[in-house]
Amino acid sequence: MVNPIVEWSKLIHQLFQRAEPYLNARGDKRHAEISHKYSLYLMKHEGGNQKIIEPAVILHDVGWSCLKPQELTVAYGVRVAGKEADRLNRIHEVKGAAIAQNILAAMGFDSSLIDKITAIIKRHDSGINAYSLEEKVARDADKLWRFSKIGYWTEKKRQGLATKELYDHLAEHYRSWFFTRTALMLSHAALKERLKEIETLNDEKV
Numbered sequence: 707m708v709n710p711i712v713e714w715s716k717l718i719h720q721l722f723q724r725a726e727p728y729l730n731a732r733g734d735k736r737h738a739e740i741s742h743k744y745s746l747y748l749m750k751h752e753g754g755n756q757k758i759i760e761p762a763v764i765l766h767d768v769g770w771s772c773l774k775p776q777e778l779t780v781a782y783g784v785r786v787a788g789k790e791a792d793r794l795n796r797i798h799e800v801k802g803a804a805i806a807q808n809i810l811a812a813m814g815f816d817s818s819l820i821d822k823i824t825a826i827i828k829r830h831d832s833g834i835n836a837y838s839l840e841e842k843v844a845r846d847a848d849k850l851w852r853f854s855k856i857g858y859w860t861e862k863k864r865q866g867l868a869t870k871e872l873y874d875h876l877a878e879h880y881r882s883w884f885f886t887r888t889a890l891m892l893s894h895a896a897l898k899e900r901l902k903e904i905e906t907l908n909d910e911k912v
Contacts, residue, residue, distance in 0.1 A: 714756070717813070718742075721764050724809050728768035732778055736860065737851050738764050744854075744892070745847035751888040757819055758840040761810060762826040763847050768809075769802025769827075782831075783865040784875045795831055803828040842885035849883055852876065853896035855903070870904055873897070 722738070729735045745763045749756060773781060773794060780786060781794035803824040810820045826841045836842040851857040853876060862872050877897055884890045 718760055718764070720813065721761060721809070724813070725765055725768055728771040728805055731771035731773070732767070733864070734767045734770065736856060737767065740854050740857060741766075741847045741851045744850040744889075745843060747892075748843045748847055748886060748888050752839065752843055752886045754839045754843045758822050758826070758838075759844050759847075761806070761815070761819075762823045762830075762840070762844040765802065765806040765809065765823070766827050766830050766844065766848055767798070767802065768805045769798035769800070771805070772797060772801040783861075784867060784872060785865070792832070799828050799831060836885050846884050846886050846889035850889055850892055850896075853880070853893045853900070855896075855899065858896075858900050869907060873900055873904060876900075 725738065726735055729738055741763050742760065745759050748754070749759060770778060770781075777794050781791055781798065806827050807820060807824050810823060811817075815823075822838070822840065825837075826844050830845055830848060836845055852861050852872070858872060861867070862869065865872070876893075880893045880897065881890070884893060
C-alpha cells in the first residue's frame with residue numbers, strides 16, 4: 707500500500723530540486739527552506755491545505771531568476787522604494803507564477819491546485835489582502851524568514867544594512883504585516899532574540 711505521507715515528502719523533495727536553479731539567481735535556497743519550515747509550523751496551528759501552501763512557499767521567489775543582477779539590487783529591500791522597484795517586483799511575481807505553472811504541470815499537479823498556487827505567487831509581495839487561509843499562511847511563512855536568525859543576518863549583509871537598521875524596520879512594521887496570530891507571535895519572539903544578538907555584538911565592540 708502506498709503511504710501518502712511518504713509520497714508527498716518525496717514530491718516536496720523533487721519540487722525543491724526543480725526550483726533550485728531558479729532560486730540560485732538571488733541565493734534564495736535557504737530562504738525557501740526556512741520559509742517552508744515556517745509554513746509547516748503555521749499549518750499545525752492555523753490549518754490550511756498543504757498541497758497549496760507548500761508548493762506556493764517553495765516556488766514563490768523563482769521569478770527573481772528573470773531579472774538581471776543589477777536589477778535585483780534595486781528591486782527589493784529596506785531602502786528600496788519607487789516605481790522602478792514596484793515594476794521589478796511585479797516582474798518577479800508574474801514571471802514566477804509562470805515558472806511555477808510549468809514546474810507543477812510537468813510534475814503532474816492537478817490543474818485546480820496549480821491555479822490556486824500560482825495565484826498566491828502572483829501577488830505574494832504586492833497584494834495587500836489575502837483571499838484564502840492558504841494565502842495567509844504562505845505569505846506569513848515568507849515574511850517570517852527575515853525574522854529568523856539566518857534570515858535576519860543574511861538580509862542585513864545582502865542589503866548592506868547597519869546592524870540595527872533591519873531590526874528597527876521589522877519592529878516598526880511587523881504588527882501590520884501578518885495575517886495569522888501564530889505568525890505574529892513567532893515574529894514578536896524572534897525580534898526579542900535578534901535584539902539580544904545585536905546587543906551582544908555591541909557589548910563585544912566596547
